Structure formats: structure tokens, C-alpha cells
Amino acid sequence: MKDLKKSASSPLAAPPAGTLSAPEWARRLSVLLDSAFRVPGTQLRFGLDPILGALLPELGDALTALLSLSLLVVAYRQRVPKLVLARMLINVALDAVFGAIPLVGDAFDFAFKANEKNLALIERHHGDPSRAAGWGDRLVVFGVVLVALACAALPLLLGAALLRFLLSPAR
DSSP, rough: HHHHHHHSSSSTTOOTTTOOOOOOOHHHHHHHHSSSEEEETSSOOEEEHHHHHHHSHHHHHHHHHHHHHHHHHHEEEEOOOHHHHHHHHHHHHHHHHHHHHHHHHHHHHHHHHHHHHHHHHHHHHHHOOTSSOOOOHHHHHHHHHHHHHHHHHHHHHHHHHHHHHHHHHHO
């Protein structure tokens, strides 16, 4: 029993046979980013995603997008189908791109909760853990991570372009 707890707490731990839920750290990350806090007197919940986006414009959105990528790694390890990996990537991309829009993006981050959606997708669509990942699986994950990194960098590039535009001399 002690060995099972120890292996489940390590990052990217493969689930034991017969148990195909996401690792506890992935659940905690999802809650931390999307629903750790409750608005008093309501059932509305939010996490660090909109807070970091508001406090650190562009950088906060890029950071939370990078953290969201870890759920894609969990999905890959649990043999989630490629189409679902693509859907998860779309969730991360939407969160990063729309979250980067000042004020509107913070409201979007408050409502969208991409990490909770992705965690639910992992648990709903996990595959057979005894099946070894093939080159096709690795290629899809590499592409997904590459596109997600580009999406994480997009808010920073847009912010730099906006800053350059605002600081350029009037013509």
C-alpha cells in the first residue's frame, strides 16, 4: 500500500492497472487554476488563471497555458485518443488566446475553465494502459505540445507588438 501511494504521488506517475483516473497532482493543478476560490455568497468559483491573467497581463496567460500542458502529458500517458488530445489542445489554445485580451480575457478565464474540461476528458476517454505508445502517438503529442507552446507564446508576442505600437512616435 505504501509503494502505491509513493508511485502515485510522483509527477507523471503511470496509473496502476485497473485504476485509470488522473494523478492527484493533476487534479490539484486543475482545481488550483480553475476553481480554488469561491465568490462569497454565490456558487461561482475561480482559480489562479484569471488572477494571474489580471495581475501579470500576457505573462500570466502564458504561464497558465504552460501549466495546462501538463494535463496533455497526463492524457498521453493514459492513452487518450488522438482526437481527444486535439480537443484538449483546443481548450488550452482558447484559454491562452482569449485569456490574453485585457479585461474580457479575465472574464473568459473566469468562465471557461479549460483545465477542468481537460481533466474530465482524460477521465472519460482514457485508453488501454497496457498498449505501448507508437511513433504516431509520440508524433501527435509532439505536435500538440509544439502548437500549445506557440499558443502560450502568442499572448507575449501580441503584448510586445501592442507595446511597440503604443510607444512608436506618431506619424
